[in-house]
Amino acid sequence: MGTFVTLAEVLEARGSPLDEDEVWCLLLATTEALLDISKRGSGNMCSVLSPGSVLLSANGSLAFKSCAQYEDVASFTAPEIQQGHAASTRTAMVVYSLGMTLYWCVDYHLPQNQPVQLSAELEGLLLSMCEDMVVRRTDLLTVLETCELHHKASMLPPAERLVRQLVEDVYRNSVDHVSMAENGSRLTDRSQMIRDRLHSKELIPSDRFKV
Numbered sequence: 001m002g003t004f005v006t007l008a009e010v011l012e013a014r015g016s017p018l019d020e021d022e023v024w025c026l027l028l029a030t031t032e033a034l035l036d037i038s039k040r041g042s043g044n045m046c047s048v049l050s051p052g053s054v055l056l057s058a059n060g061s062l063a064f065k066s067c068a069q070y071e072d073v074a075s076f077t078a079p080e081i082q083q084g085h086a087a088s089t090r091t092a093m094v095v096y097s098l099g100m101t102l103y104w105c106v107d108y109h110l111p112q113n114q115p116v117q118l119s120a121e122l123e124g125l126l127l128s129m130c131e132d133m134v135v136r137r138t139d140l141l142t143v144l145e146t147c148e149l150h151h152k153a154s155m156l157p158p159a160e161r162l163v164r165q166l167v168e169d170v171y172r173n174s175v176d177h178v179s180m181a182e183n184g185s186r187l188t189d190r191s192q193m194i195r196d197r198l199h200s201k202e203l204i205p206s207d208r209f210k211v
Helices: 008-015 020-039 089-105 120-129 140-154 158-174 184-199
Strands: 004-006 053-058 060-063
Touching: 004 008, 004 020, 008 053, 008 089, 008 158, 020 060, 020 089, 020 120, 060 158, 089 120, 089 140, 089 184, 120 140, 120 158
Parallel strands: none
Antiparallel strands: 004 053, 053 060
């Protein structure tokens, strides 16, 4: 078994969505990791994330890899990339991608007519991350600050502890390490449903998340 498991493998092993506290912790950890990468230069940051490209380590850290060729990541890709618009930054693109990825995690295996179980605060933040218009999309630093405030107010455990627990759960629940190559079509079909569901909502103005 490798050192890392993907976020998609975490969901596959448990067979159910992430809960609210898990999403807050994971959002904090991924945002911190992405900001750390961006400090080393924007060229080091990927512009598209997906459940198959977010890597969780048994030591509690996170890493990111390029999306696999078998994955259809269109649903996790910022609209400006698909439309060929240059008026954006890698950080703006990855905010959209991260928002869609985590929304996929809370919608995992839910019937199409069943709403996700999220607080208005968290769902509003995810929606603001997934704004089609770059100028209305919340930025990575604001996401981090929002997560830190919630983390302290709710007295959540350290994000690293959650990451370690999620990895342990995969190994405990899986006799064989599931290859996402076998589950690529399932990811594709589901992600398109997420996009349709997300964009059918009335988007909450992202101003409330601006500093």
